[in-house]
Amino acid sequence: MDHFRYRDRILHCEDVPVRTLAEAYGTPLYVYSTATLLHHLRQLQQAFAAVDPLICYSVKTNGNLAICRLMVENGAGVDVTSGGELFRALTAGCRPDKIVFAGVGKTDAEFRTALENNIFLFNVESEDELLALADVAKSMGKSANVALRVNPDLPPKTHVKTDTSVKGVKFGLDIETILDAARGVLGNPGVKIVGLHMHLGSPILSTQPYKDGAAKGLTLVEQLRAQGHPIGVLNMGGGFGIHYRKQEAQPAAAFAEVIVPVVQKAKCRLVLEPGRFIVGNAGLLVSRVLYNKETGGKRYVIQDAAMNDLIRPTLYDSFHRIWPAEPPAGFLAPPEDYEADIPGTVKQDVVGPVCESGDFLAKGRALPPLARGDLLAVFSAGAYGMSMSSNYNSRPRAAEVLVDGDKHRLIRRRETYQDLVRPEVEV
Numbered sequence: 001m002d003h004f005r006y007r008d009r010i011l012h013c014e015d016v017p018v019r020t021l022a023e024a025y026g027t028p029l030y031v032y033s034t035a036t037l038l039h040h041l042r043q044l045q046q047a048f049a050a051v052d053p054l055i056c057y058s059v060k061t062n063g064n065l066a067i068c069r070l071m072v073e074n075g076a077g078v079d080v081t082s083g084g085e086l087f088r089a090l091t092a093g094c095r096p097d098k099i100v101f102a103g104v105g106k107t108d109a110e111f112r113t114a115l116e117n118n119i120f121l122f123n124v125e126s127e128d129e130l131l132a133l134a135d136v137a138k139s140m141g142k143s144a145n146v147a148l149r150v151n152p153d154l155p156p157k158t159h160v161k162t163d164t165s166v167k168g169v170k171f172g173l174d175i176e177t178i179l180d181a182a183r184g185v186l187g188n189p190g191v192k193i194v195g196l197h198m199h200l201g202s203p204i205l206s207t208q209p210y211k212d213g214a215a216k217g218l219t220l221v222e223q224l225r226a227q228g229h230p231i232g233v234l235n236m237g238g239g240f241g242i243h244y245r246k247q248e249a250q251p252a253a254a255f256a257e258v259i260v261p262v263v264q265k266a267k268c269r270l271v272l273e274p275g276r277f278i279v280g281n282a283g284l285l286v287s288r289v290l291y292n293k294e295t296g297g298k299r300y301v302i303q304d305a306a307m308n309d310l311i312r313p314t315l316y317d318s319f320h321r322i323w324p325a326e327p328p329a330g331f332l333a334p335p336e337d338y339e340a341d342i343p344g345t346v347k348q349d350v351v352g353p354v355c356e357s358g359d360f361l362a363k364g365r366a367l368p369p370l371a372r373g374d375l376l377a378v379f380s381a382g383a384y385g386m387s388m389s390s391n392y393n394s395r396p397r398a399a400e401v402l403v404d405g406d407k408h409r410l411i412r413r414r415e416t417y418q419d420l421v422r423p424e425v426e427v
Helices: 018-025 034-047 065-073 083-091 108-116 127-139 178-183 208-227 252-266 276-282 312-316 417-425
Strands: 004-007 010-013 029-033 054-058 077-080 099-101 121-124 144-151 191-197 233-235 269-272 283-295 298-303 322-324 346-351 360-367 375-378 399-404 407-412
Touching: 010 018, 010 029, 018 029, 018 283, 018 375, 018 399, 018 407, 029 034, 029 276, 034 054, 034 065, 034 252, 034 276, 034 399, 054 065, 054 099, 065 077, 065 083, 065 407, 077 083, 083 099, 083 108, 099 108, 108 127, 121 127, 121 191, 121 233, 127 144, 127 191, 144 178, 144 208, 178 208, 191 208, 208 233, 208 252, 233 252, 252 269, 276 283, 312 360, 322 360
Parallel strands: 029 399, 054 077, 054 269, 077 099, 099 121, 121 144, 144 191, 191 233, 233 269, 298 346
Antiparallel strands: 004 010, 029 283, 283 298, 283 375, 322 375, 346 360, 399 407
C-alpha cells in the first residue's frame, strides 16, 4: 500500500493522519489514496504499452463515482457487469466506445440500453445469450460487437468461489463447443464476433495461468478467423493478485511478459479488465474499538466494522492485515509478518456488532493491547469492500473518503436511518 505509512507510530494516508479522517467523518470509514490508485493504473499502462491496450477499470470492485471518474480522466475505459454499473460508467463520463459489458445474465433491457449508447463490446457467455443479443440488436436496426468468452478449462488457481475458468462453472462457453456457437451466427446481422474473451478468476498470484490461457486463446483466434469472423480483439480479463499478507503478488510487468507476445502474434487489440489490482491496495477500512471480551478461553476485540461492511473474510476466508492506527509504544508499526508470533501481543478475534457468529474480520490475530476508542486499520480493503457491503441488521453503510496529498474529501456520505427506510416509506 504505497501511500499508507506510519510516521512516529501514527498511520497516515498520504499526508493525512487516519485519526484526523476518523474524527472528521466517523467510523466505520473507507479511506482511499489518490496517489496509490493512479500509481497502480500507470503500472498497467506502462507494462502493456507495447500493444496499446484498452484498460477497462472493473466497476464491480469499487463503483464509487469519484474513483470511476479518476480512472476515466486518466485514460481508462470501464468494464461493467450490469445495467447499474453501465449507468455508473456513463455518469462518471466514460466514453461508450471504451465500455465493455460482461456478465452471464444480461437482460433484454440491459442489451437495449447498451446498444442505444453504442458501447464498444459485449462479452457473451452462452449460445442462448448470443442469440438473444442478436434478436434485440436486429429489432433496433443495430449490430452488436461481441467477444465470445471462453472457459479455457485450466487447473484450480484461486478460491473456489472466485475461480472462473475451471470445468463446470457458470462462466463462458466451453472450449470444446465455442466454435460451434460461433459458426451458428455467421451471417447473422444482429451480432458481429470481433473478439475472444477470457477471465481466469481472481486473485491470481502466478503468471502461468495467463500464459496457458493466452496460448489457448491464440489457437481459438486463428480458428475463429478461419470460420470468417473478423477477430481483432483479445480480452484477457483481469484477476491479477495483490498484496494481502506480505509481498506475495506479481508486478504488472510479470503478467505483461507472458501476455504481450501472444497479443502481438495474434495481431489483436488487447483489452484488460483490472479492478482489484488498481483499487485493492489503495483503500483501507477504519474502525473504532468498542469493547474487549474474554470467554471460553478466547479473546475478542469488538469494533464497529462488521461483515456487512467487509464480507470478504467470512465469505472467502480472506486475510486482511489489521493493526492499530496508532499502536502503543514499543510495537512495530506495522510488523513485517502479521501471521508471526509478535512479542507483547495477544491472539484474539476481531469481530463486529452483527448478530452472526460469522461476523468477523480476523480470527486468532496477534494484536497489541487495545482500549475502548482505539482505531483499527484493515488494510487492502479497497476492492470488494464497499461494493459488497449491505444493510444487514439495518446498519447504515459506511462513508467513503478520498485523500489527495494533504487534502481529503467525502466521496460518499454515511447512510442515515432515513435512507434505510426511504424506499419503503415512499410506497
